[in-house]
Amino acid sequence: MVLGKSKYAADMIPEDALRLKVLRSSIPHAVIKAMRVPRRTPKIKAFITANDIPGINVSSCIIPDRPLLAKDKVRCMADVLGVAAAEDIDAASNFIESIQVQYEPLPILTNPFESMKNDAVKIHEDGNVARYLKLRKGDVELGFRQADLVVSETYSTQFQDAAPLEPEAGFAVPGPRGSVMIVGSMQNPFYVRSAVARILGVHEDKVRVIQAFTGGAFGAKSDEVAMDIAGLTAVVALRTRRPAALVYSREESMILHSKRHPFTIKHKTGVTKAGNLTAAEIELVADTGAYASNGPLILVRALVHATGPYVIPNVKTDAYCVYTNNTIAGSFRGFGNPQAHFAAECQMDMLAEKLDLDPIEFRLKNILRLGSVTATGQILDSSVGLEECITKVRGASDWNRKRSTWKHDSDRMRRGIGIALLYHGNSIGPEGVDRSSANITIDRRGKATLRIGLAEYGTGARSGLAQIAAENLGVALSQIKLEIPDTLTCPDSGGTFASRTVVMGGNAVKKAATVLRKRLDQVAAELLQCDPSMVEIREGVARCRSASTQEIALRDLVKSCLSRGVALSETVEFTAAGVSFDEETSQGTPYLQYSFGAVVAEVEVDPLLGAVTPLKLTTAYDVGKAINPLSLEGQIEGGAAQALGYALMEELVHKDGVVVNPSLGDYYVPTSLDVPEIESFIVERPGPLGPYGAKSMGEPPIVAPASALINAIAHAVGVRIKSLPATAEKIISALEGAKS
Amino acid sequence: MSRHVVVLEVNGRRHRLRVESHERLLDLLRDRLGYTSVKEGCGTGDCGACAVLVNGRIVNSCLMLAVQARNAKVETLEGLGTANKLHPLQKAFIRNSAFQCGFCASGVMLSAKDLLQRNQNPSRDEIRKAISGVICRCTGYMKMVDAIEEAAAEMRGETVG
Numbered sequence: 001m002v003l004g005k006s007k008y009a010a011d012m013i014p015e016d017a018l019r020l021k022v023l024r025s026s027i028p029h030a031v032i033k034a035m036r037v038p039r040r041t042p043k044i045k046a047f048i049t050a051n052d053i054p055g056i057n058v059s060s061c062i063i064p065d066r067p068l069l070a071k072d073k074v075r076c077m078a079d080v081l082g083v084a085a086a087e088d089i090d091a092a093s094n095f096i097e098s099i100q101v102q103y104e105p106l107p108i109l110t111n112p113f114e115s116m117k118n119d120a121v122k123i124h125e126d127g128n129v130a131r132y133l134k135l136r137k138g139d140v141e142l143g144f145r146q147a148d149l150v151v152s153e154t155y156s157t158q159f160q161d162a163a164p165l166e167p168e169a170g171f172a173v174p175g176p177r178g179s180v181m182i183v184g185s186m187q188n189p190f191y192v193r194s195a196v197a198r199i200l201g202v203h204e205d206k207v208r209v210i211q212a213f214t215g216g217a218f219g220a221k222s223d224e225v226a227m228d229i230a231g232l233t234a235v236v237a238l239r240t241r242r243p244a245a246l247v248y249s250r251e252e253s254m255i256l257h258s259k260r261h262p263f264t265i266k267h268k269t270g271v272t273k274a275g276n277l278t279a280a281e282i283e284l285v286a287d288t289g290a291y292a293s294n295g296p297l298i299l300v301r302a303l304v305h306a307t308g309p310y311v312i313p314n315v316k317t318d319a320y321c322v323y324t325n326n327t328i329a330g331s332f333r334g335f336g337n338p339q340a341h342f343a344a345e346c347q348m349d350m351l352a353e354k355l356d357l358d359p360i361e362f363r364l365k366n367i368l369r370l371g372s373v374t375a376t377g378q379i380l381d382s383s384v385g386l387e388e389c390i391t392k393v394r395g396a397s398d399w400n401r402k403r404s405t406w407k408h409d410s411d412r413m414r415r416g417i418g419i420a421l422l423y424h425g426n427s428i429g430p431e432g433v434d435r436s437s438a439n440i441t442i443d444r445r446g447k448a449t450l451r452i453g454l455a456e457y458g459t460g461a462r463s464g465l466a467q468i469a470a471e472n473l474g475v476a477l478s479q480i481k482l483e484i485p486d487t488l489t490c491p492d493s494g495g496t497f498a499s500r501t502v503v504m505g506g507n508a509v510k511k512a513a514t515v516l517r518k519r520l521d522q523v524a525a526e527l528l529q530c531d532p533s534m535v536e537i538r539e540g541v542a543r544c545r546s547a548s549t550q551e552i553a554l555r556d557l558v559k560s561c562l563s564r565g566v567a568l569s570e571t572v573e574f575t576a577a578g579v580s581f582d583e584e585t586s587q588g589t590p591y592l593q594y595s596f597g598a599v600v601a602e603v604e605v606d607p608l609l610g611a612v613t614p615l616k617l618t619t620a621y622d623v624g625k626a627i628n629p630l631s632l633e634g635q636i637e638g639g640a641a642q643a644l645g646y647a648l649m650e651e652l653v654h655k656d657g658v659v660v661n662p663s664l665g666d667y668y669v670p671t672s673l674d675v676p677e678i679e680s681f682i683v684e685r686p687g688p689l690g691p692y693g694a695k696s697m698g699e700p701p702i703v704a705p706a707s708a709l710i711n712a713i714a715h716a717v718g719v720r721i722k723s724l725p726a727t728a729e730k731i732i733s734a735l736e737g738a739k740s
Numbered sequence: 741m742s743r744h745v746v747v748l749e750v751n752g753r754r755h756r757l758r759v760e761s762h763e764r765l766l767d768l769l770r771d772r773l774g775y776t777s778v779k780e781g782c783g784t785g786d787c788g789a790c791a792v793l794v795n796g797r798i799v800n801s802c803l804m805l806a807v808q809a810r811n812a813k814v815e816t817l818e819g820l821g822t823a824n825k826l827h828p829l830q831k832a833f834i835r836n837s838a839f840q841c842g843f844c845a846s847g848v849m850l851s852a853k854d855l856l857q858r859n860q861n862p863s864r865d866e867i868r869k870a871i872s873g874v875i876c877r878c879t880g881y882m883k884m885v886d887a888i889e890e891a892a893a894e895m896r897g898e899t900v901g
Binding site: 002003004006008010162163165167215216217218249250457458459460630631633634637638641663664669671672673675678 | 834
């Protein structure tokens with residue numbers, strides 16, 4: 001990587017590959033009346049439309065509501081009508097531009113509330129609500145009667161673009177007997193393989209998918225685009241018998257890939273004078289754009305976590321995932337939890353303010369602790385490190401002093417300090433069966449190869465897997481080779497999402513390594529003449545603990561194993577215990593363990609300009625067990641930066657369904673000048689699920705910082721921003737509103 | 741489309757090429773000369789993934805035409821160091837785990853080199869400013885700033901880890 005030698009998908013395109021360009025819809029909602037395609041010049045080798053898809057013309061996530069290529073109708077600007085393949089990209093682009101499409105416009109639904117009206121046009125046959133979920137615990141009416149104070153507020157969030165620095169790219173190479181090999185920038189090679197097999201109408205064995213070095217993903221490359229690129233290049237490759245490559249421009253990337261769901265969240269909360277929560281009534285409405293993507297699952301996570309990490313005896317939550325003619329909303333780090341926590345943590349701050357209680361003191365009266373019951377009725381019987389996280393950030397940020405003295409800042413610049421807490425259910429929980437497989441094979445030289453279908457795109461999680469393998473085999477990390485994620489050579493380990501690589505993959509790796517280790521110990525014991533339980537393997541040498549003078553080099557031990565017919569290759573499957581989750585009431589145990597955290601944000605606000613300068617973020621996370629602390633810090637800092645962008649400057653704007661700012665010049669991703677110093681603390685309360693008690697830490701770092709920043713702004717200038725991003729215009733407007 | 745002859749030096753090697761009028765320096769480096777460390781992240785000069793050093797100064801190669809690089813000395817990441825002889829920046833980035841997906845590696849390290857050539861003892865703020873032309877979506881920049889500070893110290897002759 002530091003040598004510039006890492007090859008990403010677009011760096012490996014074969015010399016003779018055809019270059020593809022997609023034809024996108026130029027209108028958000030319409031019937032396709034006609035398409036006038038000019039005669040193909042010699043450079044244009046193929047133009048594929050819906051009719052040319054050999055198998056099933058579908059590329060979607062949960063609900064099969066999305067065609068790979070639009071046929072009769074377009075439902076958003078991200079719809080693709082066809083793809084041209086040419087000798088060079090300019091020829092393909094020119095051809096695409098010369099195609100004329102006749103549309104019959106349909107009404108455009110720009111937000112979920114329009115879509116939910118009875119007379120709204122139906123974007124999909126079955127109606128505009130893709131999913132509805134409800135959670136019922138206790139009796140909220142009783143709870144509100146018990147409250148001394150009831151506060152109602154509405155919060156809203158925006159489309160956030162994942163903006164991975166590498167735009168989506170991939171290529172397909174045709175093989176013998178209708179087979180095809182695909183190399184691409186993606187998160188889930190096995191999902192892509194299944195999708196492509198369906199699109200081609202062939203058995204999965206005909207499709208080989210290799211995940212190339214991927215330059216950031218964050219969820220966008222988990223959804224439709226990876227399957228689209230693989231599917232379209234495969235169709236072209238098999239048709240033309242040439243390799244076919246598709247690389248999205250940044251503009252295409254930002255329009256076509258899935259974004260974070262905008263949510264409108266209503267909170268009605270009841271609390272006693274003493275500061276104890278009695279009831280919460282919450283409504284979550286998510287804009288999933290024209291296709292559901294992973295919306296139905298994002299809705300589950302948002303629903304489960306909507307109260308924030310607190311004990312509330314009576315909870316009533318309704319959640320809707322709604323179609324509009326905006327572009328697609330789907331997976332993005334946090335998966336509904338950043339939205340849920342933005343609302344929950346702002347609401348908690350508002351309550352504290354009205355009760356005249358310190359925000360931390362108020363939260364401490366209500367947080368989840370060991371033995372607490374969550375909003376889904378789950379008893380947290382292990383590993384709840386939330387209070388320790390709060391204690392750490394409170395001390396390190398000098399909260400008490402700043403909270404009281406900064407109120408009296410007399411400068412034009414006003415400083416503020418705010419806090420937000422979070423909890424995040426680990427892995428996929430109620431979204432499906434959670435299983436992961438791994439293979440470890442030790443060769444004659446004593447080198448171990450780890451094969452696992454989980455992908456690397458910057459999380460560093462795969463290094464954690466190698467560490468676990470090394471630790472359990474008793475070899476140095478340098479002796480572990482990680483095979484690239486290739487559906488031909490690696491077992492299916494489930495998707496690389498939900499921060500499950502270390503928690504689930506790690507368990508499979510640990511299990512495989514342990515099995516092999518037992519076999520090595522058995523043979524070593526024979527050779528060293530001691531009990532297998534006394535065998536110690538460290539740094540490639542096996543010894544008996546009792547008589548440490550005798551030793552065998554690992555490679556010799558391996559040779560002995562092989563000559564004795566002891567197999568040194570093991571594939572293991574790890575399946576998480578099932579979760580229970582009632583569909584009607586959403587009561588049960590949706591996740592087997594939770595990550596917890598606390599974030600304190602300090603800001604300086606210029607009330608004349610509405611400008612916010614973040615000064616510092618202090619974070620503490622209960623990670624269960626830190627497998628690789630440096631890597632973990634990287635996730636914490638990176639997640640904080642993305643949350644900062646979410647809070648203050650990022651918004652992918654749609655106007656009547658058209659994306660207005662699909663460029664990095666007009667969509668503001670935080671730069672090194674925008675992100676302040678971040679201090680992070682790691683709290684370890686080993687959980688029941690992960691190896692060594694490890695918990696998910698890919699997503700949790702993006703969940704809380706946004707509300708911490710908004711709460712800090714409120715402390716600085718006395719106004720509360722209830723919709724993200726908190727732009728200068730909104731702050732000035734709120735200040736002017738407060739004055740009048 | 742006319743073709744122009746351009747002579748330039750890349751990582752110390754002299755090249756003589758015929759380029760099209762509309763060819764960008766980015767295309768010349770990546771497609772013609774095979775320096776794939778130079779990445780296209782946006783094509784509009786907003787992300788810095790394509791940044792290279794031209795005559796010692798950092799430039800977005802997607803905004804420069806190949807013909808404009810006539811007689812220039814260009815440096816890409818491939819020229820910074822080798823596996824056997826890593827540049828202090830490369831060592832520091834590895835030590836600090838300062839990259840995650842690595843796509844911004846070229847832009848950031850070359851921006852840092854530009855800075856350290858002009859300022860041997862930059863403050864953290866100066867470092868942040870120097871790399872602010874490159875978007876990193878993964879790391880939050882903290883460890884990059886740490887790494888560049890350490891590399892600067894090593895380059896000044898101070899001992900480091």
